Amino acid sequence: MAIGWIPEGDDAMLVTRIHDVFSSHPPLQGMRSTSNFFDAQLSNHHPGPLEFYLDAPISALTGYSGPGIITAVALLNIGCVVGTVVLAHRMRGLRTTLPVAGALLLAQWQLGPDVLARPLNPSAGTLPILLMIVGAWSVLDRDPQGLWVTLLAGSFAAQTELAFCPLVVAVVALACIVTVARAWRDHRQWRSPAPSHRSSVRRKRWSLPIGVTLLAWLPSIIELLVIHPNNLQLVLRLLTNSSGGRGTSTGVPGGSGYMVGRLSPTELARFGTDIGHTPAGLAMGLGMVVVVVLLVAATAGPRLPHTAASRACWVLMLAIGAESFALSSKPDTVSATFWLLPVLVITPLVYAALALRAIEVTSSLRRQIDASNLPAIVQRSRTPIVGVSATVLAAVLASAVASPPSAEASDRARTVSNAVTTYLHDHSRSGTAVRIDSYGLKSWISLAPAVAVQLARDDRAAHYLGSWPYPEDNTSWYETTAPPDSVVVTLADNGSMKEAHPGAGATQVPLPPGTGVHLWIAIPAADRA
Numbered sequence: 001m002a003i004g005w006i007p008e009g010d011d012a013m014l015v016t017r018i019h020d021v022f023s024s025h026p027p028l029q030g031m032r033s034t035s036n037f038f039d040a041q042l043s044n045h046h047p048g049p050l051e052f053y054l055d056a057p058i059s060a061l062t063g064y065s066g067p068g069i070i071t072a073v074a075l076l077n078i079g080c081v082v083g084t085v086v087l088a089h090r091m092r093g094l095r096t097t098l099p100v101a102g103a104l105l106l107a108q109w110q111l112g113p114d115v116l117a118r119p120l121n122p123s124a125g126t127l128p129i130l131l132m133i134v135g136a137w138s139v140l141d142r143d144p145q146g147l148w149v150t151l152l153a154g155s156f157a158a159q160t161e162l163a164f165c166p167l168v169v170a171v172v173a174l175a176c177i178v179t180v181a182r183a184w185r186d187h188r189q190w191r192s193p194a195p196s197h198r199s200s201v202r203r204k205r206w207s208l209p210i211g212v213t214l215l216a217w218l219p220s221i222i223e224l225l226v227i228h229p230n231n232l233q234l235v236l237r238l239l240t241n242s243s244g245g246r247g248t249s250t251g252v253p254g255g256s257g258y259m260v261g262r263l264s265p266t267e268l269a270r271f272g273t274d275i276g277h278t279p280a281g282l283a284m285g286l287g288m289v290v291v292v293v294l295l296v297a298a299t300a301g302p303r304l305p306h307t308a309a310s311r312a313c314w315v316l317m318l319a320i321g322a323e324s325f326a327l328s329s330k331p332d333t334v335s336a337t338f339w340l341l342p343v344l345v346i347t348p349l350v351y352a353a354l355a356l357r358a359i360e361v362t363s364s365l366r367r368q369i370d371a372s373n374l375p376a377i378v379q380r381s382r383t384p385i386v387g388v389s390a391t392v393l394a395a396v397l398a399s400a401v402a403s404p405p406s407a408e409a410s411d412r413a414r415t416v417s418n419a420v421t422t423y424l425h426d427h428s429r430s431g432t433a434v435r436i437d438s439y440g441l442k443s444w445i446s447l448a449p450a451v452a453v454q455l456a457r458d459d460r461a462a463h464y465l466g467s468w469p470y471p472e473d474n475t476s477w478y479e480t481t482a483p484p485d486s487v488v489v490t491l492a493d494n495g496s497m498k499e500a501h502p503g504a505g506a507t508q509v510p511l512p513p514g515t516g517v518h519l520w521i522a523i524p525a526a527d528r529a
Contacts, residue, residue, distance in 0.1 A: 004066070004407070004410070004411075004414065005066045005067075005070065005407070005410045006065075006066040006410055006413055006414050006417065006450065006453075006454070007066065007069060007119070007413075007449075007450060007453055008409050008410060008412075008413035008446045008447065008449065008450035009409065009445055009446040009449060009450070010031070010120055010121075010445075010449075011069075011118055011119055011120050011449075012413070012449030012450045012452065012453045013031070013032075013449045013465075014031060014051075014052070014119050014120065014121060015059070015064060015069060015119065015453050016449065016452060016453060016456065016462075016474075016477055017031070017049065017052045017474065018052045018055050018056050018059050018064070018069075018119075019059075019064055019453075019456050020052070020474065020476075021052055021053055021056035021060075022056060022060055023476075025473060025474075025476060026053075026219070027049035027052050027053075027219060027473060027474070028049065028219045028220070028222055028223035028226070028227065028473045029045040029048075029049060029220075029223055029227070029231055029472060029473050029474075030045045030046030030047055030048050030049050030051075030121070030159055030160070030231075031045060031046050031121045031160075032045055032046075032468070033045060033046055033162055035238050036468075036469070038331070039241075040469045041237075041469065042234075042237065042238045042241055043234065043468060043469045043470060044162075044231055044234035044235050044237075044238055044470075045231050045234075045472075046121060046159065046160060046161055046162050047158055047159045047162060047165065047220060047231070047235070048155075048158070048159030048216075048217060048219060048220040049159065049219050049220070050155060050156050050159045050160075050216055050217075050219075051076075051119075051121060051124050051125075051156065051159065051160055053219070054072075054076060054156075055069070055072040055073065055076070055119060056072075057072075058071055058072035058075060059072050063457060064453065064456070064457050065457070066410075069119055070117050070119075072119075073116075073117060073118065073119050073124060074116070074117060076124065077116055077124075077127050080127040080128055080130065080131045080153070081104055081108075081127065083131050083135075083149060083153075084100060084104060084130060084131045084134045085097060085100065085101060085104070087131075087134050087135060087137075087138045087143065087145075087146060087149060088100035088101070088134060088138075090138065090143050090145070091137075091138055091141045091143060091308050092308050095308075095356070095359065096308050096356060099352035099353070099355045099356045099359075100134060100349075100352055102348075102351075102352060102355070103130075103348035103349045103351065103352035104130070104348070106268070106347075106348040106351070107127075107130060107344060107345045107348045107349075109270070110268065110269065110270060110271060110344040110347075110348070111123075111126060111127075111271050111341070111344055111345075112270050112271055114271075115271055115341070120338075121160040121161055122160060122161045122163075122164075122338035122341055123338075123341070124160055125156060125157040125158075125159075125160030125161050125164055125341075126157075126341045126342065126344070126345060127345070128153040128154075128156045128157040128160075129153070129157045129164065129167065129168070129341075129342050129345055130345040130349065131149065131153040132149075132150050132153035132154040132157060132168065132171055132172070133171055133315060133316070133319055133345075133346070133349055134349070135147075135149040135150030135153055135154075135175065136150050136171045136172070136174055136175040136315050137308075137311055137312045137315045138150075139175040139178055139179060140174075140175075140178055140311040140314070140315065141308055141311055142182075144205060146175070147175055147176070147179050147209045148208045148209040148212045150171070150172060150175045151172060151175075151176075151209050151212055151213045151216075152212050152213075152216060154168045154171065154172040155212075155213060155216035155217060156216070159216075159217075159220070161338065162235065163326055163329075163330070163338070163339045164326070164342060165326075166322050166323070166325050166326040167319060167322045167323050167326055167342055169322070170318055170319070170321070170322035171315065171318065171319055171322065174315065174318055183205070183206075223473070227471050227472075227473065228471065229470060229471075234470060251328055252324070252325075252328045254278065254327070254328065254330075255323075255324045255325065255326070255327030255328030255329075255330065256324040256327075256328070257278055257279075257284065258278045258279070258324075258327055258340070258343070259320055259323050259324040259327060259343060259346075260284065260287040260288055260290075260291055260320075260324075261278060261279025261280065261283050261284045261287045262279060262287065262340075262343045262344075262347055263286075263287040263290040263291065263320075263347055263350060264279060264282070264283040264284070264285075264286035264287040264290065265286065266279075266282060266283050266286060267279050267283050267287075268347070271337070271340075271341070271344060275337055275340055275344075276337050276340065290350060290354075291320070293354060294313050294316060294317060294320075294350060294353070294354065295313075295317065297309065297310065297313045297353065297354055297357040298310050298313035298314050298317060301357070301360070301361050307357070307360050308356060308360075309353055309354075309356035309357035309359075309360050310357065312349070312352075312353035312356065312357075313353050313354075313357065316346065316349055316350050316353055319346050319349075320346065320350075323342050323343060323346060326339070326342075327339060327340070327343075409446055412442075412446070412447070412515055412516070412517075413446060413447055413450035413451075414450075415511065415512060415515055416447050416450070416451060416491070416511065416515065416517060416519060417450055417451050417453075417454040418454075419509050419511055419519060420451050420454070420455070420489055420509075420519065420521065421454055421455065421458055423507075423509050423521055424455075424458075424460070424487065424521070424523075425458075426529070427521075427523055427528060427529055428487055428523045428527050428528060428529055429527050429528070429529055430458075430459070430460075431459055431460060432460060432486070432487050432523075432527045433460065433461040433462075433463065433482055433483050433485075433486040433487065434455050434460050434461070434462050434463065434482075434486060434487045434488075434489055435463045435464075435479055435482035435486040435487070435488050435489070436448045436451055436452060436462060436463065436464035436479070436489045436490075436491065437479070437488060437489070437490045437491070437500075437501075438464070438490075438491045438492075439490075439491065439492040439493065439496040439497075439499045439500045440491075440492055440493025440494075440495060440496030440499075440517070441493065442493045442516060442517060443491035443492055443493050443496070443517055447491050447517060448464040448491060449464060451464070451489065451491070452464040452465075452477065461476070461482075462477065463476075463477060463478060463479050463480075463481055463482035463486065464477060464479060465477040465478050465479065466478075466479065467479075467480060485524045485526060485527065486524075487521065487522065487523050487524070487527055488502075488503060488506070488521070488522040489519070489520075489521050490502040490503075490506065490519070490520040490521075490522075491517055491518070491519060492517060492518045493516060493517055494516050494517070494518070497518065500518070500520075502520035502522060503520075503522050504522075505522050505523075506520040506521065506522035507520065507521055507522070508520050509521055
């Protein structure tokens, strides 16, 4: 907010989808994926639009402004933080809360404000992965509320990014299998005779998780029925493709090597362009030591298998394996650092689980951390104060040590958007439809979506989006669906001037020299003010 952020590029494309939630054609599909970079026939979307629906109320109340979008995203991340701390407190009180709160602080430091505040779909799905893992841990620790939290957080994460799905499927499957196995065992114990209140308890235990899951996936379920070919068919086509159209990938050695190496304490770092290198040497050795210690913590020591930490270790061993598998499919041909985001939340949780296991094994430390030895005011604080305190601490730490995100792209988008909206306000009738033609990478990827968002805020129908090889639910934003008498906004990078065709009657609108783009606007006579 301090840098005057407005959405541009993929963020702006996502905001246009949020804008559609309260329209006559609410979203049924997730964001477009990058699979079309390799082969247009493999084009598909990320699994679902849940993020759009959860961001929409706050965004609409604030007029889809930049601060409003950031607030909506921040509230979702705060909800994940508080939910994580609440589940941790429900397991063993402060004994589990403190290590998990430390993991949250470390994870947020690694992710940084640029990830935590952006609506970009992989960024928005990262903290829900942490909540999902802690939720599955709580399921193993017999918390009856853990399953629905795991399913909701997992559904959100899976719908934001296709690359997160192997991890989500593995962790959610573990939670469901454990819950079903325990329910079956309880059913056999209660079978003869079975008190009626126990049957009611069983129904209530399952109604919330099932209801939450169905509601989270309802738009995607509708999409399966009304769009052909649907996104599930296209994703399956991508996964079963054997033509090599997806290019080369890191493979199993590369995926597991990256995941294991990032477990090393020497590899703790802020998320950025340099996060993509695969650790080697000392880092790889230390990472392997961490994996061995995690396995020992899960299988050795006193009170097994009924300790909170040992259960956490098992969940995290599964998460490490699933994420290694997911990273094995990461393409080498494009920069895809968003694939690596789950690693930045798994690593802190590994450290938290090992710290908790050390506390369990060491009797003296266990007595020191016991809540009965703490002041009475801390004993009475319970979950709400602990959750809020952890949230505030995390936010303070993330802000105190953060370098501010780059404002260059946002500043450029604001300059161009203001020039367009100001010119149209002065020279055209209100409510006119606008087609945005863009030439050059900067204009096409970054500026056209940014201008479309600001035009939509002015109640002008904006048409900026290129067509897609398969049916979509957002055709109202297509350039090809613009009315013939639309206002035409032409954007061109400095290096793409020869390709631009502003058309007869277009007026070039001056922009500051450092913008690096040129702007023309053509207003039909019938639409002039």
